[in-house]
Amino acid sequence: MTELKTFNRTEIPNWCPGCGNFGIIAGVKKTLAELDFKPENTVLVSGVGCFAKLPYWVKVNGFVGLHGRSLPVAQGIKLANQKLNIIAFGGDGDGYGEGGNHFIHACRRNINLAYFVHNNGVFGLTTGQYSPASEKGRKSKSSPLGSTEKPVNSLALAISAGATFVARSYAGNLKEMVEIMKKAILHNGFAFVDIIQPCVTFNPQHAFDYYNEKVYYLDDKHDPKNKLQALEKSSEWEKEEKFACGIFYQE
Amino acid sequence: MIPNNDLDINQNSYVIRIGGEAGWGIASAADIIAKLFMKLNHHLFSSKEYMSQIKKGHNFHTIRISKQQVHADLNKIDLLLALDQTTLDTHQNLVSDKGIILHDDKVKINIEQSKKINLIQIPLTKIEEKLKEKNIHNAVYLGSLTKVLGIDYALLRKIIKERFVGKEKLASKLLLAAKEGYDAVNKIQDFPHQEENQDSKIISDFLDGNEAITKGALKAGLTFHVQYPMTPVSGILHYLAKEAIKNKNLTVVQPEDEIAGINFALGASYAGKRAMTATAGGGFALMVESLGLAGVAEIPLVLIEGQRPGPGTGLPTKTEQGDLKFVLSAGVGDFPKIVIAPTTIEECYTETKRAFYLAEKYQTLAIILVDKHLVESVKTFNLADLEKDFTFDYEKRINIINQVDPSKLNSDGLFKRYEKDETQRTIPGTENGMYTCAGDEHDSVGEITEDRDIRNQMMQKRMNKLNLIKKELPVPKLIGPEDADLTIVSWGSNHGAIIEAMELLNSENKINQKVNFLSIKYMAPFQENEIKEILEKAKQLILIENNYSAQLACLIREKTGINIENQILRSDGRTFTVDDVYNQIKQKQKQT
Ligand SMILES: Cc1ncc(C[n+]2csc(CCOP(=O)(O)OP(=O)(O)O)c2C)c(N)n1
Numbered sequence: 127m128t129e130l131k132t133f134n135r136t137e138i139p140n141w142c143p144g145c146g147n148f149g150i151i152a153g154v155k156k157t158l159a160e161l162d163f164k165p166e167n168t169v170l171v172s173g174v175g176c177f178a179k180l181p182y183w184v185k186v187n188g189f190v191g192l193h194g195r196s197l198p199v200a201q202g203i204k205l206a207n208q209k210l211n212i213i214a215f216g217g218d219g220d221g222y223g224e225g226g227n228h229f230i231h232a233c234r235r236n237i238n239l240a241y242f243v244h245n246n247g248v249f250g251l252t253t254g255q256y257s258p259a260s261e262k263g264r265k266s267k268s269s270p271l272g273s274t275e276k277p278v279n280s281l282a283l284a285i286s287a288g289a290t291f292v293a294r295s296y297a298g299n300l301k302e303m304v305e306i307m308k309k310a311i312l313h314n315g316f317a318f319v320d321i322i323q324p325c326v327t328f329n330p331q332h333a334f335d336y337y338n339e340k341v342y343y344l345d346d347k348h349d350p351k352n353k354l355q356a357l358e359k360s361s362e363w364e365k366e367e368k369f370a371c372g373i374f375y376q377e
Numbered sequence: 378m379i380p381n382n383d384l385d386i387n388q389n390s391y392v393i394r395i396g397g398e399a400g401w402g403i404a405s406a407a408d409i410i411a412k413l414f415m416k417l418n419h420h421l422f423s424s425k426e427y428m429s430q431i432k433k434g435h436n437f438h439t440i441r442i443s444k445q446q447v448h449a450d451l452n453k454i455d456l457l458l459a460l461d462q463t464t465l466d467t468h469q470n471l472v473s474d475k476g477i478i479l480h481d482d483k484v485k486i487n488i489e490q491s492k493k494i495n496l497i498q499i500p501l502t503k504i505e506e507k508l509k510e511k512n513i514h515n516a517v518y519l520g521s522l523t524k525v526l527g528i529d530y531a532l533l534r535k536i537i538k539e540r541f542v543g544k545e546k547l548a549s550k551l552l553l554a555a556k557e558g559y560d561a562v563n564k565i566q567d568f569p570h571q572e573e574n575q576d577s578k579i580i581s582d583f584l585d586g587n588e589a590i591t592k593g594a595l596k597a598g599l600t601f602h603v604q605y606p607m608t609p610v611s612g613i614l615h616y617l618a619k620e621a622i623k624n625k626n627l628t629v630v631q632p633e634d635e636i637a638g639i640n641f642a643l644g645a646s647y648a649g650k651r652a653m654t655a656t657a658g659g660g661f662a663l664m665v666e667s668l669g670l671a672g673v674a675e676i677p678l679v680l681i682e683g684q685r686p687g688p689g690t691g692l693p694t695k696t697e698q699g700d701l702k703f704v705l706s707a708g709v710g711d712f713p714k715i716v717i718a719p720t721t722i723e724e725c726y727t728e729t730k731r732a733f734y735l736a737e738k739y740q741t742l743a744i745i746l747v748d749k750h751l752v753e754s755v756k757t758f759n760l761a762d763l764e765k766d767f768t769f770d771y772e773k774r775i776n777i778i779n780q781v782d783p784s785k786l787n788s789d790g791l792f793k794r795y796e797k798d799e800t801q802r803t804i805p806g807t808e809n810g811m812y813t814c815a816g817d818e819h820d821s822v823g824e825i826t827e828d829r830d831i832r833n834q835m836m837q838k839r840m841n842k843l844n845l846i847k848k849e850l851p852v853p854k855l856i857g858p859e860d861a862d863l864t865i866v867s868w869g870s871n872h873g874a875i876i877e878a879m880e881l882l883n884s885e886n887k888i889n890q891k892v893n894f895l896s897i898k899y900m901a902p903f904q905e906n907e908i909k910e911i912l913e914k915a916k917q918l919i920l921i922e923n924n925y926s927a928q929l930a931c932l933i934r935e936k937t938g939i940n941i942e943n944q945i946l947r948s949d950g951r952t953f954t955v956d957d958v959y960n961q962i963k964q965k966q967k968q969t
């Protein structure tokens with residue numbers, strides 16, 4: 127196993143204290159170490175948002191591009207060199223809004239890379255406007271009377287767009303998150319993980335204590351080979367306030 | 378002056394136009410006509426005009442044939458193949474005296490009696506009935522053309538057979554039709570200089586600008602192409618997709634949109650491929666944000682921008698030079714951007730190679746700015762002869778290292794790729810070569826920063842590339858007599874028509890009416906000193922551009938302070954013919 131500290135850099139992340147991104151960056155490093163990846167053969171690709179700074183603070187190759195565009199860059203890199211291990215990152219604004227079209231087509235194209243979306247339900251970096259993942263009625267600077275839009279169901283979207291690995295994870299549970307990250311990276315094809323990432327500053331209603339209560343883990347009763355069951359499961363949170371984590375669908 | 382129906386092609390050229398509805402095989406007929414004359418050892422220039430629809434509509438191809446190289450369209454036609462009424466009605470007035478019109482029994486003739494035109498009717502209905510076939514007019518007309526010009530039928534047969542190898546059934550159907558067309562009409566004249574070309578090297582290549590670009594790119598070591606289809610550069614995608622079947626080093630991707638396209642290309646280039654993308658103005662508009670990413674993250678990229686008339690969807694299948702200012706200013710903030718506008722199909726080849734060289738060496742964006750008339754017109758030349766115009770060591774990667782000296786690592790062990798004097802980069806997979814390829818302003822290892830001094834240093838470092846690039850560009854030179862009375866200034870695909878018109882004007886030997894020509898190719902970095910010197914020496918200036926607002930004139934004024942008031946502009950979607958340039962310059966000369 128590659129030592130965890132191999133992936134450390136001196137620079138300290140400037141996320142807000144208590145931000146869910148700290149859990150995710152710890153999970154990424156642990157995953158890379160446990161998979162015994164060489165830093166020089168690993169590329170982390172991101173866009174723009176609070177989440178997107180992650181590659182600046184991991185000692186591997188990084189590519190921090192434009193808002194919403196991590197997927198096309200990551201696919202270009204993978205097509206250029208199949209030997210590289212590639213993780214692309216998105217935010218709920220970046221990946222489901224600005225880059226939504228790329229998401230659909232990356233699912234269809236099924237190029238072998240992992241895609242982690244830090245879903246905090248807001249536009250963090252631009253100070254908390256509602257995002258495509260915000261709940262209906264969410265009040266923010268750009269929706270003073272509450273948003274009138276339904277939140278995107280990214281898991282169902284990915285499954286119907288043809289993704290071959292679809293999972294949800296929670297930044298508040300390092301152990302489970304690392305397991306999913308490893309499986310996503312080892313999956314041969316496009317592997318999408320929506321990671322619940324509490325934003326303590328702009329979405330305090332949905333911080334860790336909220337999710338600690340609402341998150342549960344899929345068990346043997348869920349068959350990830352069953353597409354219809356996966357679709358049904360991925361819509362559960364639209365009806366009840368609970369969030370299943372684990373692999374929803376895998377081909 | 379130009380219309381020359383005496384078949385004296387030693388002096389001049391012979392123009393054939395074929396027109397009909399979309400879906401009738403006009404393009405393949407035009408291609409066969411071209412092959413016919415290439416085999417007979419003639420040079421060609423061929424252009425096409427078509428409508429943005431797949432069936433019906435009015436499409437035509439024009440093939441200009443000459444013993445010498447020819448570079449542009451003329452107004453007059455010597456032989457019109459009018460496959461439908463629209464073609465006959467639209468083009469009959471352009472047919473020169475003693476010219477020929479081939480038509481069939483399905484059209485109505487209404488031509489002035491005074492014109493000395495050879496009208497030849499093909500009994501198409503009878504032929505169709507005899508062969509029990511429809512949709513064979515293109516082959517019938519090809520047969521008739523061969524007879525009318527006194528060309529050996531065996532040559533046409535040979536070309537059709539070669540073209541449809543593997544589709545023998547279709548070939549024999551077409552040959553039956555062609556033979557009927559041949560037998561149905563009489564010979565009018567003997568096309569001179571009919572030696573068959575045995576030595577294929579004499580005129581070896583017949584390429585459009587799109588294909589010349591792909592040949593240049595492949596020669597320069599292209600390994601990754603990504604493109605969302607758009608006229609007029611879809612040809613590039615088609616050529617390369619076909620090439621990739623046998624070329625295992627080449628990856629070709631059709632992405633979901635142009636934003637994805639350019640970002641795929643940037644990812645691949647970062648990871649070590651020689652990458653290219655191509656689009657027209659509309660797709661380029663979508664790419665604009667990503668241009669700056671190439672600039673700030675210092676990623677090499679070659680981008681082909683094929684202009685067509687806007688605004689919006691505009692005239693999607695026509696030609697214009699309306700994107701010059703847009704392309705030059707496109708992007709967020711300042712970054713080094715190379716913009717080269719080839720002026721001939723030959724230069725599409727050469728300048729694409731140069732773009733790859735400069736993009737890789739200076740790790741930035743190089744745009745090849747072309748237009749529909751340049752990339753979709755076809756011309757004969759010898760590619761091998763162009764090699765000397767610009768070469769570099771295509772096999773060797775420029776400024777890419779696979780070993781990093783420990784002195785170039787920071788305390789975390791990251792490669793100081795963006796350090797002030799560092800000109801080299803690593804690609805992912807290189808031991809000790811890690812850094813962050815950053816779209817944010819960054820320090821020497823690509824770490825995000827907002828530090829004022831670092832920002833200044835980085836801006837200096839990046840923008841200085843333009844000074845270095847400028848030193849590598851060939852200096853602009855006047856074409857034609859040094860001491861002319863009038864200097865034409867232009868760019869891009871107008872070049873061909875202008876040099877031919879210039880030669881005609883100068884051959885008339887009128888005192889005080891000598892003309893020369895400054896053809897501007899490097900738009901960014903702009904060679905302002907050299908260009909200013911040339912313009913200041915000129916006695917009189919006249920500008921020719923295919924756009925509404927004289928965009929090159931604006932650029933010249935911005936860079937040199939020289940205002941060219943005398944302008945010939947058009948923005949009707951059509952190109953300048955030799956006649957257009959000749960006549961308009963004559964008129965201006967009369968006025969002064
Ligand atoms: C093209 C473009 N539009 C808008 C922005 C401004 N912007 C930066 S981050 C962001 C939203 C970020 O939200 P999200 O992707 O959810 O990431 P988070 O900050 O929540 O991690 C926006 C709109 C931008 N940088 N680029």
Ligand code: SF4
Nearest residue numbers: 142145176250325326
């Ligand atoms: S704003 Fe939210 S997402 Fe951004 S760093 Fe702060 S807590 Fe994290």
Ligand SMILES: [Mg+2]
Nearest residue numbers: 217218248250
């Ligand atoms: Mg967010």
